[in-house]
Amino acid sequence: MKNVLALILAGGRVDELSVLTLTRPKSTVPFGGMYRVIDFPLSNLMHSEVERVGVLGQYRSLSLFNHVGVGAWWDFVGRDRGAFMLTPSTGHAASDWYKGTADAVYQNLDFVQEQAPEIVLILSGDHIYKMDYRRMLNYHLEKNADLTIAFFPIEIEESNRFGVADIDDEDGNMGGTVIDYKEKPAESGYPWASLTIYLFKPAVLYDLLDENARKASSHEFGRDIISKMLGKYRVYGYKFYDYWGYTRTIDEYWQTNMHLLQENPKIDLDSWQVRTNLDHDQLRDRPPMKAGEHAKITTSLVYNGCEVEGEVLNSILFPGVKIEKHAVVKDSILFYDAVVKSGGVVDKTITDVDVIIGEDSRIGHGDDLTANQNHPNLLNTGINLIGRDVHVPPKLSLGRNCIVYPSLKEADFDENRYESGITIS
């Protein structure tokens, strides 16, 4: 698969992930106890032998640079291989921030053309899945398609959350011609949802992007380009039936993580052979996990650098997390180097890196499910979000659906009891 160039759209921020994406793009949000979301497409590319990849970053791309580097952790180093970081640069206009997914690729067309690929594979960096792109590439070639899009089956009622298509039965379970495509239709949807994985014939891509750039639009592949191609180009749908995990909203992100904890997990990290950058956050320099004499760990993921003296139930602990004696962590996801002090309780909460929960504090307290005051649509199922480097004082009580903004220290908390739905900033 030497003539395939992959482009990963990894710059997106999305407000839906709130404080988790204040300092990093969605693609480098930590996932699954040691990974970043972008590790999944990067590992898929490696296993699919697609070894040239441009990573399009924009929003707070430092952690993306740190993480991907030259791609050595995914074996992208070599004469015909490589990972290339593509960030906005001042171009024809004074400020050329990427205006949308299509515009991001358009602004890097010089890079793409220089690589002279036979197929351009466009991915987004924010899904959790295992796919061998070679099957889809073969289908694309077999059909002599101008564009092939990966889809997976949904209930028609869910159409308003996705780009959806009507696909004919040309090749049965494999795929078929895309008859119609709609972006998040409020009504009369279709049963196939786009996975935003695109294979383009390069000449067609160049023409379309050129045209798109001249017109006022949102400059998105889904909204502006696909439906305009129907009838004029050979557009195929490739059907995908395996696990597909979303991380677009807090609920989805939390749920997708929890899929790792099932008895036969839907996300089988070992058989998926996921790789990450073991230098990022000093993953490889940390000693193995240590469980103390009073530790109780059940249905949880733990990694090097964790120290557990208390109780951990149904949770995911990233490297360096420390759970002191008599502390309890339940249904939660704790990013790197969090500390839950003695007697602290953390229930159904996501804590970003370097958070400290003080002695006897209760995070995720009570049954009141009042939605978040600022983001009622986003945070209403009881999950709390604690931003990076927050130090929660001892004996604090926090309800549910709360958001705590990054870097708040003990003295910044005026109360010792916060009801559900509060945002502390």
Added chain:
Amino acid sequence: MNSTLVMLLAGGVGSRLDILAYARAKPAVPFGGVYRIIDFTLSNVMNSGMDNVGVLTQYKPLSLMQHIGTGEPWDFIGRTRGAKILPPRTGEKESDWYKGTADAVRQNIDFIENRDSEQILILSGDHIYRMDYSELIKFHRTKRADFTIGMMLVPWEETVHFGVGITNNDNRIVEWEEKPEKAHNNLASMGIYVFNTEYLLETLRIHQEHDFGKNIIPAAIELDRVYAYPFDGYWRDVGTINAYWSANMDLLDSKSGLDLKAWHVRTRISEEGRLGDRSPTLVSPKGSVINSIISPGCRIMGYVENSILSPGVFVGPGARIVDSVVMHDSQIMASAEIIKSILDKNVIVGENTVLGDGRVDIPNREKPHHLSEGLVVVGKGVEIPTNCRVGKNCILQPGLTPEDYPGKEISPGETVRPRQVEE
């Protein structure tokens, strides 16, 4: 500290470690879940700010060479830094195997001469300890010594295994006994030597003997300034099965002084052809882990207490692992029980099988001095059938298959080895 060149002697056979050092040099024996023994010395070198290391290998060097590679996990990479593997080579004479510690260094005099250094630090790769060698070098310089030896007090009954020195008030060594039957002091050599480079080169030219402890030191204290650098921290020679097991168990005792985190021990995460990284360890609903060290990639559905698990260990439902060291990718099937055992890599323990059963007072019949404290040692790749009982002080030799077992009961003190293939 660029003026210190490190020579790391990593050729040791480690015969008292028995089957753990069967296919690897002693410094390459896994330790503490993700480490190998030599990581402690390499990390000390790194943490002391030194970055030029020659590693002298001889016995079964393959896994050691793979592990060290270019030394990049310890940051020995760059124009002026480096870790060089120095195996024996054919020289002027036909076969130049290293005949002893001094001989090994002598055969690499060209390596030393090619690098600018003021002093040579000679270390061995088979001890578990944390030392800041820059303090040792400072001591050596302050004393204007020709030769300084890292030394510590050991229990009197152990002096027979060591070089033992007597010092004056200034820490200068005035008498030396090599592995004495009856020692006059209990200040023992840790096998850590600092030489002024010129002095070492001169000494190795004058003396033709092969060993520092036996030959060079006794001669040197007569004529030259030889000093003892006193050390009193945690230090273990994990040269026996029991010492190896005890040092692993020290990792679980916060008062032992052995602290992986504080010591900044680094290793190469060996992936040996694995396509993906080891994932986080999953403890499932009926799994439980108490006072243990657990590496990534394990699946724990049973009970683990007071034990060290290397990456990729599977603990089946209802299985119990207690007081044990279990290395990479071993599988403990449902309801099996592992008591006070050391399992090398890729061991499979069948369902309902018990290791470490029964009475403790029967030492291993073939090696009563090596194995008498109740440990069971299982070699690499051994497969133990279901419903077996293996007694204490037993050795199961590497490569055993289920067909090799004499029966379901292995009595305490037995050694089981693969049957000879009949021609």
